[in-house]
Each structure stands twice: as C-alpha cells, then as structure tokens.
Amino acid sequence: MSFTVSNPWRDRILKGQVCSVMSVKYAITNEIAMMAKVAGMDGMFIDMEHSVMTIREVSQLVTACNYVGVSPIVRIPSKAHWHLSRVLDAGAAAVVIPHCETVEQVREIVKDAKYAPLGRRGCAGNQPILNFQAVPTLKQNELLNMETMVIPMIETPGAVALADEFLAIPGVDGILVGSNDLCTDLEIPGQYDNPVYIDSVTKVVKAGVRAGKPIGIGGIGGRLDLLEKFFTMGATWSLSGADGSMLQAGMQQLGRIYADINRRVQSSRKAVEPPASKKEVVRRKEDSKGACQTRVNVAEISA
Known part of the structure; x- marks a missing residue:
C-alpha cells in the first residue's frame, strides 16, 4: 500500500x-x-x-x-x-x-x-x-x-x-x-x-x-x-x-480613493450652488451682526 x-x-x-x-x-x-x-x-x-x-x-x-x-x-x-x-x-x-x-x-x-x-x-x-x-x-x-x-x-x-x-x-x-x-x-x-x-x-x-x-x-x-x-x-x-501589510495597503488605497472622490464631489457641489439672492445676503449680514452683539453681551455679563 x-x-x-x-x-x-x-x-x-x-x-x-x-x-x-x-x-x-x-x-x-x-x-x-x-x-x-x-x-x-x-x-x-x-x-x-x-x-x-x-x-x-x-x-x-x-x-x-x-x-x-x-x-x-x-x-x-x-x-x-x-x-x-x-x-x-x-x-x-x-x-x-x-x-x-x-x-x-x-x-x-x-x-x-x-x-x-x-x-x-x-x-x-x-x-x-x-x-x-x-x-x-x-x-x-x-x-x-x-x-x-x-x-x-x-x-x-x-x-x-x-x-x-x-x-x-x-x-x-x-x-x-x-x-x-x-x-x-x-x-x-x-x-x-x-x-x-x-x-x-x-x-x-x-x-x-x-x-x-x-x-x-x-x-x-x-x-x-x-x-x-x-x-x-x-x-x-x-x-x-504579509497579511498585515497587504490589508494595510488595501485600506490605504481605498482611503485615498474615497478622499479623492470626496474632494471632487465637494468641488462639484460648489460649482453648481446657485448664487445667494440680495435678501439672503442681507439676512446673513444681520444674523452675523446679531451673533456679534450676543457675544459682546455675554462677555459683559461674564465680566
């Protein structure tokens, strides 16, 4: 046998x-x-x-x-x-x-x-x-x-x-x-x-x-x-x-790919975002002033 x-x-x-x-x-x-x-x-x-x-x-x-x-x-x-x-x-x-x-x-x-x-x-x-x-x-x-x-x-x-x-x-x-x-x-x-x-x-x-x-x-x-x-x-x-290095290389590659996708997507979104209307610009300025005033008041109270 x-x-x-x-x-x-x-x-x-x-x-x-x-x-x-x-x-x-x-x-x-x-x-x-x-x-x-x-x-x-x-x-x-x-x-x-x-x-x-x-x-x-x-x-x-x-x-x-x-x-x-x-x-x-x-x-x-x-x-x-x-x-x-x-x-x-x-x-x-x-x-x-x-x-x-x-x-x-x-x-x-x-x-x-x-x-x-x-x-x-x-x-x-x-x-x-x-x-x-x-x-x-x-x-x-x-x-x-x-x-x-x-x-x-x-x-x-x-x-x-x-x-x-x-x-x-x-x-x-x-x-x-x-x-x-x-x-x-x-x-x-x-x-x-x-x-x-x-x-x-x-x-x-x-x-x-x-x-x-x-x-x-x-x-x-x-x-x-x-x-x-x-x-x-x-x-x-x-x-x-090695298993560790191969996994790490694969994960890093995916991380880079998705980071690049994210950058392209964010750039594309900004490119197609409609310009703000005059009313919206005024509202944002007023909101900004209000926020500044609030911060001043809080500072005075704290003092």
Whole structure:
C-alpha cells in the first residue's frame, strides 16, 4: 500500500521553480488558507516568532492549508525541542528555526525535528500531514523525514560564513535568509541595495546551489527587483507579502480613493450652488451682526 504527503511547495522548489509564500500573523482563521489558494500562493508562512498565535490556532491553520493544498511553513519562536515537535505533530510541511548561529545548534535542531536514524523525534501516530492515514511506524518515519522540511534561518554575518556547513548537515533541507536582522547585524538596517547585504545573500544562495538545497529570501517582499536577481542566481522562494501589510495597503488605497472622490464631489457641489439672492445676503449680514452683539453681551455679563 502506498501513502502520500501533500507538500506542493516542496515539490516545486526542489525542481528549481520560483515559489510565492505569504506570511501570516493576524489573519489566523481557516478562510485565509482558501484565499491564499485562490490567489495562487504556493505556501503560507505561519509566523509564531513575531505574533501571539497559540499552538491551537497554528494547528487549525496548518490543517486548513494542508486541506486546500497550500503548504504550511511554520516559523517557531525558539529552538526548543517542544516547539519543533508540537508544530510538526500539528502537520507543518516545513519548520523554520530563527537565529541559528552555530553548526552545533543546527545539528541539535535536526535531531529534534527528524526521526531516527537522522534524529530523535518522538513517534506519534495519526499524523495530520498524512491525512490521518494508518501508516506503519517505520514507513511514517521515512515519509516524514523525507517530506517535511527543516529550514534554519541565517540572520547574521557569522551565520552567513557557515552557510556551506549548515547545508552539509544531513537533515537540513534548505536555508531562509532573514534580511531585516541580517542588515541590522551588518549595521546597515534597511539598506537592501548596500553591496555588503547583496554580497551576504549571494554567498548563501551560491552555497545552496552547491549543496543542491533550496534557499529562501525573507524581509524584502516589496523589492521584486532584488528578489528576481536572487532567483536568477538560484534562490527559489521568498516571503512575498504579509497579511498585515497587504490589508494595510488595501485600506490605504481605498482611503485615498474615497478622499479623492470626496474632494471632487465637494468641488462639484460648489460649482453648481446657485448664487445667494440680495435678501439672503442681507439676512446673513444681520444674523452675523446679531451673533456679534450676543457675544459682546455675554462677555459683559461674564465680566
């Protein structure tokens, strides 16, 4: 009997195809998975590091993503083994680990995230990513070791220098570059055109090409020119946009549109407003004088 795992994002990046992945921090109900599918997204980056999502909310979103065919990629908030195991047991197609600094750290992460013989992940049946199929333990472990991805993040110059060594570790399935933290650590925050940043990312991408493992780029979703440059070098996926920024951009656009409509409408109304008659002008002047007199009287009483 054959068993399958649905991970379309993995299948595409391993073929060298460029994939889009949206980041989610706020839109955490199941509907966002369906919207991502309709929009043509290959994966959903569920960000536990920079959000207040609970493991229950992550689990529901992961299940929805797997159901509609959008690969759930979860960034955990720490390197703790119980973060890794719970997210993987929830059905994540990939787990992203932030702030990886040493080869030993990455080796320990692999041990916690992979089943034997690659690691020491505890066995649990009824895996959501297998659609709860009754898979024999040995077969389950082989399948999930192969199909679920372990992706350390590179976010410092020291980690950039270790890219080849990270990728050489059995069980490391790729790398994600964290551009914001990398630029900050390089003392060039937000300077994505800086040659130092470009050179750092280039080194990681080339390491991925040498190892035959996919490299993702995070933090520069708005810089399609840079992303295409890195894709041409050999990177295969990026964090293409975040739920919060996309919602904010859409709301701001609507706000500007309606502000422009309001200005045009007010201008049109003034243009067609009939001129006031002589009687109306006199009445307005009298009303104005009366108002002035009233203010004077009130001032005298107050004094």
